[in-house]
Amino acid sequence: MSEFEPALCTVTFRSLPPEKIVDLARNAGLAAIEWAGDAHVSPGDTLVARIVGLLSARAELTTSYGSYVAPPTDDLMEFGRALESAIALGASNIRIWPGTRRRDSKDYSAGERRDAAEAIRDMGAEAARHRVTVSLEYHPQSLTDTTDSASRLIDAIAHDNVYLYWQPRPGLELGEALAEVARIGQHVSHVHVFAWDRDRNRFPLASAADYWRTVLSALAATRWTGRRFAMLEFVANDAPAAFIEDAETLKQILLE
Template structure:
């Protein structure tokens, strides 16, 4: 079992300013924030990135990651260079990217396209390593990590120690399948995104899926990831700060229970 620190993805509150997000996160005991590159810290704005870093660190919260929307092969190494510079200004030790063109299913890629995408991600990973930054691939539908086999094949094709997988369940994924997936790829994972959705992407209070997430957080396998791991709340019902407060309280309870509960107490992997 891996111990996670409580985190938040800033994209949960795209309509809120960074200062408001930091205040809310601190109030709710969040220890790390992944700042999104679409609204809160766009690439190519280092002064803004430094400002958000100060806000975050002055509140006693870590910058856990930079959630970029780089999507190789749609985005090239020059685009990634701007993201990496912004991550440096933000103080982010990790950059999250999209694996493949956005909203394109893995089954539609040819062997050559997969090979070229893996090579491009590898070059980005080497550039990130030179800057002492790790690279995380979004584990997500409509990408080259949209199912277990494709994600495993992609990681094998990239074959770079600086590349990791951000894991999250596909919306509606049954618990048994989620645990099997984690068992298969757990060594490659870094952080985990936590949300309460169903297969239609309807959102619910985290308390409604407490049993599901308690099992996952208890049984996440050991990993080669070198740093501290965050389980990050991502999206809440109605984008509501009040719902986030309620979810965060449940979240802390789950993390504490997972720390105290022996792995395999109720379910063996």
């Protein structure tokens, strides 16, 4: 059995209220939810975070906090607001974006990369004080938009409380995906799961089941020691019915 457990990122359903998302996740038999900081649990809004955390706990769903803090553009004070929400939510992990959003890693100078690494290291240290881990989004137009850049960044951060997420760039071939996770897999905490082509058209996860089965199996070795989640992110037509189908596919992949 895979060490990954099935989960959901709430950016998948931006327009739905938290109660509906919790019901969907519970009915789909998922283990966790990553709550979006730009849709459902705003940074610093600890009242909403506590309410959403209680809803999740009642449904026996573990929580993670998907923030949009982007160091060094966002500083430690901004991170603190997001961390407050993560703590109120009961989340043991907070996701942040490495570098200025929508900026390619190739456009950074050595000094800018150093500033980003230092800022993230400080955030990792602050989160550790509250027993919250920090994970970096792995995404186009960020400092993790290539495997080389992500690897150099996590090495420069060099903090045992900072990890990487992983997800394929849309349309990434299986061989390239396996090469990526072989290089950075030791740092990977969680993954975002979806089935897209290069043009970002969305398909049922069943169409990519073999792809994900192979990649998740290759991601076994890591310094991460907590529970690990494979988080569904976006489904065809943003449809709850498509999500239920994808959740069943994901659970089957993880059981195999």
